Amino acid sequence: MQENKNVNYLTAKESRQISRENRRITNQIEKNRNRRNIPEAEYLTNMQDDGNVVEFDGLKTYFYTDIGVVRAVDGISFNIPKGKTVGVVGESGCGKSVTSLSLMQLVQRPQGQIVGGEIRLNMGDGKAYDVARMPTEQMEKIRGNMVSMIFQEPMTSLNPVFRIGVQLDEVINLHNPEMSKELIKARSIEMLDTVGIANAEGIYQRYPHELSGGMRQRVMIAMALVCSPQLIIADEPTTALDVTIQAQILDLLRNLKDKINSSIMLITHDLGVVAEMADHVVVMYAGRIVEQGTAQEVFLNPVHPYTVGLMASKPVVNREVERLYSIPGSVPNPINMPNYCYFRDRCDRAFDKCVGKYPPYFSVSPTHSVACYLYEDQQHAK
Amino acid sequence: MSKFIIRRVFLAALIILFGAFIVYAVIRALPSSYVETIARQRATMPNSKSYADWVAELNALFRLDTDVFTGFAGWLGDAIRGEFGNSWSYGIKVTEKFADVIWYTVALNIITFILQIAIAIPLGIMAARKQYSKMDYAITFFAMVGISLPSFFLSTMLKYVFSINLGWFDLYGIVGRYHEQLSSWGKLLDMAHHLVLPVTTLTLLSIGGLMRFTRTNMLEVLGADYIRTARAKGLPENKVINRHAFRNTLIPLVSYMSYLLPSMFAGSMITETLYQIPGIGYIAFGAIRAGDIPFTMFYSVFSIVLTQISLLIADMMYAVVDPRVRIN
Numbered sequence: 073m074q075e076n077k078n079v080n081y082l083t084a085k086e087s088r089q090i091s092r093e094n095r096r097i098t099n100q101i102e103k104n105r106n107r108r109n110i111p112e113a114e115y116l117t118n119m120q121d122d123g124n125v126v127e128f129d130g131l132k133t134y135f136y137t138d139i140g141v142v143r144a145v146d147g148i149s150f151n152i153p154k155g156k157t158v159g160v161v162g163e164s165g166c167g168k169s170v171t172s173l174s175l176m177q178l179v180q181r182p183q184g185q186i187v188g189g190e191i192r193l194n195m196g197d198g199k200a201y202d203v204a205r206m207p208t209e210q211m212e213k214i215r216g217n218m219v220s221m222i223f224q225e226p227m228t229s230l231n232p233v234f235r236i237g238v239q240l241d242e243v244i245n246l247h248n249p250e251m252s253k254e255l256i257k258a259r260s261i262e263m264l265d266t267v268g269i270a271n272a273e274g275i276y277q278r279y280p281h282e283l284s285g286g287m288r289q290r291v292m293i294a295m296a297l298v299c300s301p302q303l304i305i306a307d308e309p310t311t312a313l314d315v316t317i318q319a320q321i322l323d324l325l326r327n328l329k330d331k332i333n334s335s336i337m338l339i340t341h342d343l344g345v346v347a348e349m350a351d352h353v354v355v356m357y358a359g360r361i362v363e364q365g366t367a368q369e370v371f372l373n374p375v376h377p378y379t380v381g382l383m384a385s386k387p388v389v390n391r392e393v394e395r396l397y398s399i400p401g402s403v404p405n406p407i408n409m410p411n412y413c414y415f416r417d418r419c420d421r422a423f424d425k426c427v428g429k430y431p432p433y434f435s436v437s438p439t440h441s442v443a444c445y446l447y448e449d450q451q452h453a454k
Numbered sequence: 455m456s457k458f459i460i461r462r463v464f465l466a467a468l469i470i471l472f473g474a475f476i477v478y479a480v481i482r483a484l485p486s487s488y489v490e491t492i493a494r495q496r497a498t499m500p501n502s503k504s505y506a507d508w509v510a511e512l513n514a515l516f517r518l519d520t521d522v523f524t525g526f527a528g529w530l531g532d533a534i535r536g537e538f539g540n541s542w543s544y545g546i547k548v549t550e551k552f553a554d555v556i557w558y559t560v561a562l563n564i565i566t567f568i569l570q571i572a573i574a575i576p577l578g579i580m581a582a583r584k585q586y587s588k589m590d591y592a593i594t595f596f597a598m599v600g601i602s603l604p605s606f607f608l609s610t611m612l613k614y615v616f617s618i619n620l621g622w623f624d625l626y627g628i629v630g631r632y633h634e635q636l637s638s639w640g641k642l643l644d645m646a647h648h649l650v651l652p653v654t655t656l657t658l659l660s661i662g663g664l665m666r667f668t669r670t671n672m673l674e675v676l677g678a679d680y681i682r683t684a685r686a687k688g689l690p691e692n693k694v695i696n697r698h699a700f701r702n703t704l705i706p707l708v709s710y711m712s713y714l715l716p717s718m719f720a721g722s723m724i725t726e727t728l729y730q731i732p733g734i735g736y737i738a739f740g741a742i743r744a745g746d747i748p749f750t751m752f753y754s755v756f757s758i759v760l761t762q763i764s765l766l767i768a769d770m771m772y773a774v775v776d777p778r779v780r781i782n
Contacts, residue, residue, distance in 0.1 A: 178685055208691070215688035223686075228679040232778055233701045243687045279777045295687070 082139060094136035098182040105207070115205040119194050125303045125335045126152040126175065126219075130189035131204070133167075133174045137183060140407035144170040146359040147189065150352075152303060154194075157329065157336040159350030159367070161343060161382070165403065167359040168339045172305045175203055175337075176221055177211045193219070196302065217247040220296035222325075224308035226289035230280035236291055237276035240264070240298060247299045263294040268324060286317035293324065300332045307339045322349060343386050347371055352439075355379050358403055358414040360430075365440030375442045377419045413444070421446060459766070466762035470755065474533075477754040478526045481747050482518075488542050488745035489513055516542070516747075529751060538752045543744040544737075548752045551737065556719065558628060559726070559733035562649060563718040566656040574661040575707070578668025582676060583695060593665065600662030609655045609728045616651060623651050626730040652729045656722055667710055668703065675702045705776045712768030716760040 082090075120127055133145040145167040152158045160168045173179045174186055175193075191203040193214070203211070215221075223229045231239060240260040244251060251259070257276070264272035267290040280288060289309065296304055306325060310318040326349060329336050338349055346353055346367065353370040355363040355378065363376040374380045381399040401418035404410065413419070416426045425445040434447040493508035503511070513519040517528055532539060538548040581593040617625045624630060628648050629641075636644055675681065676699055684698040685691075723735035730736065734753065741749040773779045 176686055178682060212688045212690055215686055217688055221686045223679060223683060225679050229683045231680040231684065231698050231702070233705075233776065234698075242689070246688055281778045292683075295683075 087138060090140055091138055094138070094141075094183075098136050098185060101185050101187070102182050107207075110207040115202045115207075115210070117190060117192050117200050117202040119192055119200045121151065121153075122194065124151040124153050124192075125194050126337070127192040128171070128175075128189070129192065131171065131174060131191055132186065132188035133170050133179055133184060134187050135180075135184045137407075142406045143359050143409060144184070144406070145174065146409075148354075148356070148359075148361045149189075150354050150361060150364055152335050152337055153352075154302075154335055155329075155333055156351040157326075157338055157349050158352045158354060159338045159340065159346035160354045160356060161341060161346055162356035163341060163403070165406070166356045168341075168356055169307055171356075172221065172307055172337060172339055175305065176215055176219060177203060177206065177208070178221075194302070213247075216243050216296075216301070217299045218301055219303045219305065220299070220301040221305040221307060222289075222292050222296045222309045224311045226285050226292055226312060229292055230288055232280055234279075235276070236264075236278050236280065236283070237261075240276075240291070240295055243295055243298055259298065260294075263298045264291070266328070267291070267294045267297075268320070269294075285313055286321070289313060289317075289321055290324070293321070293328070297328055297332065301334055303335045303337060304329065305337045305339070308341070309338075310342070310345060311340070318345075325349070343371075343382065355382070358406070358409065360414065360443065362415065362444070363440075363442045365437070369437060369440040373436075373440075375436055375440070375447060376415075376444050377421050377446075378415050462766050462769070466759075466766070469762060470758050471530075473758040474530070474751065474755050475526055478529060478747075478751060479522050481742075481745065481750055482522050482525065484745055487518070488747070489516060489518055491745070529747075533751070533755070539748040541741065541746055541749040543741055543746040544749065548748050551749065552734070552752060552756075555732050555737045556734050558731055559722070559735060560719065561645075562652055562656070562726070562731065562733060563722065565649065565653050566660065567714060567718060569653065569657045570660050570664055571711070573657070574664035575668050577661070578665040579672050579695065579700070579703075581665070581669045582672035585673060594669070597662035597665045600658050600660075601666075603659065605655060605659055605722075605724050606728060608658060609651070609725060612651050612655060624648060626728070628731050648729075649731075652722075652725055652731055655725055655729075664710070668707060671703045671706050672699060675699045678702070701775075705772070708771045708775050709768045712764050712771060715764035715767070716757060719760055720757045 120129075127149075128151070129149050130147050131145055131149070132143070132147055135142040135144055148167070148171065150158070160171065162168050170179060170184070175191055179186065186204045189204060192200050193203050194200050195218070201210070201214075203214075206214075230236070237257065237260055240263065241256050244256045244259055248256075261272045261276055264275055269275050269287065269290055275283070275287070275291075280291075283291065289312075293309075304325070309325065310321050313321060322345060325336065336349070338346065340346055350367045353365060353367050354361055355370065355376065357378050363370060363374070363379045370379065371383070374383050378399070381397070384397040385399060387396055399418055400420075404414055404417070411429055413422075413426050413431055416422050419426070423445070425448075428445075431443045431445050431448075433441040433443050435441045436447055489509060489512045493505055493512055496502055496508050497505035502508070510519070517525060520528070540546065541548045541551050544551045577593050577597075581590045584590050613625055616622050628645055630644050630648065633641060633644050676695075681694060681699055684694045689698070719734065722733075723739050725731075726733040726736040727739060738750065738753040740746075741753070
């Protein structure tokens with residue numbers, strides 16, 4: 073292949089070759105996944121720290137597309153401690169949502185596959201499961217029960233042909249088959265009440281299209297929390313809502329989280345939301361974590377040039393600027409990523425060391441680490 | 455709701471009126487008419503009146519000596535009173551002849567309809583669930599074959615293989631040679647036996663369209679956010695498909711199937727002709743060729759009325775399957 077070949081052009085032969093190779097790989101993975109009666113031992117694992125709900129360890133989720141392999145998530149590691157909120161930030165397409173979908177095993181198969189790493193899920197009774205290797209039947213018991221998810225599009229995330237009550241009852245019934253119909257209904261109505269829906273009994277009878285966006289998001293939250301999960305994944309829960317409702321929904325999430333003592337994995341590109349909600353912050357860029365630390369550290373002392381740029385591009389009240397800052401350049405093509413710092417070409421602080429391979433993580437403080445050669449020396453000084 | 459139905463019925467009446475008029479005008483404009491054929495026959499008989507005299511006399515008898523508008527008005531006046539007259543070519547009351555033959559068509563089409571749904575919808579769902587798999591390609595391929603094959607070709611091939619080579623079925627007809635000697639149960643079985651090939655033909659031809667329609671709609675629904683929500687709830691895949699996805703796929707499917715209703719009664723002219731099943735399609739085709747105005751008019755109006763009813767049903771079914779649709 074020529075060095076200066078246009079990456080956006082594929083010959084028919086190359087395309088066929090890629091498709092064939094993809095099919096070979098995904099078929100192999102699917103075959104391995106679809107075996108019957110996978111023994112528990114295969115996905116049983118140990119938490120590194122029992123105080124974590126979930127530990128991502130070198131997770132790799134790839135998409136085998138017809139134009140090449142997209143490394144949507146390429147070896148990320150971070151932990152979600154019990155009772156804490158972890159914010160995952162990054163621009164569109166950086167792999168935030170894919171990370172959360174991997175944890176739910178909801179990545180679009182067979183194109184999307186978890187190809188490496190572990191997602192250790194603390195089952196609470198001293199056991200831990202590796203979600204990446206769990207068979208689907210086992211996963212179904214965890215979804216909506218131990219880990220549940222709130223999606224960003226409340227307008228389309230509820231099934232339009234079923235009443236709110238039916239959709240809520242379904243989750244409860246699924247994970248508590250011993251409960252009677254009346255009990256389930258009472259629980260649904262109680263939950264609707266908890267998420268701040270006035271006239272819960274009336275709403276129970278309604279169809280989704282009869283509700284506003286904010287109401288629907290409350291219903292989604294009710295649906296996610298009704299089985300008291302250990303972890304709530306909120307995938308941009310407020311993106312589609314207007315600002316006043318945003319604040320209410322975030323308040324609601326925070327209060328409910330404390331009430332049922334669970335953790336939140338908050339995915340957003342809104343730094344304001346993260347600052348308000350999160351205890352820990354993970355900054356992702358092009359499928360990798362570039363910086364992670366406590367919210368205090370990341371917000372008061374951002375170290376990675378990308379995080380610094382993100383902070384600078386956020387509008388601030390009381391500060392007059394001619395133009396809002398924007399990071400120059402654009403995200404590299406996700407196919408055939410270079411083997412050097414993905415941010416190098418956009419970075420205004422790049423220096424000769426950046427020519428080398430992708431930087432490892434350097435600790436700035438015990439809880440704060442960054443993938444940037446600028447901080448190599450600080451690591452040594454410590 | 456009732457206001458909606460009244461409005462629709464009124465509209466339907468207008469459409470039926472104009473439709474009937476167009477059909478009437480077209481038959482009157484046909485180059486060879488029933489009257490001319492009869493007149494020519496009678497004129498050749500010995501000691502007969504001349505051809506022109508016969509035409510004039512028959513025209514007066516059949517009320518064809520007027521212009522199209524007056525003729526149509528006369529037909530309409532009778533039709534509103536429920537009198538569709540005698541069929542010219544079959545010699546009995548139009549309604550009687552119709553009642554005689556319609557059941558062959560209905561039986562043929564209802565069996566086809568049920569088979570079509572029972573085969574096409576599960577296949578479509580299966581193809582959608584495993585998009586781009588070998589099974590998907592195979593199903594889509596056979597659907598395309600079914601859509602593309604002309605009915606005369608398919609039925610000829612079926613006849614060649616199953617009637618001529620294997621000898622399992624008769625070449626055509628609805629009853630066998632010894633039909634009259636059979637018990638009533640045997641008669642029924644005999645007819646069913648004769649319906650196998652026509653039903654196969656119609657089913658093979660029609661599943662392709664419905665299957666592709668199901669597949670497309672299922673794919674669209676499977677990509678929807680609420681399906682991801684259903685999976686995120688922990689529902690097993692079968693429930694996600696059969697409950698959450700299928701219920702939504704049903705919305706376009708119901709309207710599609712409502713349009714099949716008129717075709718069920720209107721007859722499958724080509725297939726019925728090929729197998730010489732005396733259904734409404736075959737009989738009506740004969741009537742049209744003979745220039746039999748009463749029968750043709752009755753048949754056309756019946757089809758138009760049925761189409762209007764099925765459209766109304768389609769609209770009402772929409773509201774049944776989709777709670778977002780309210781009729782008014």
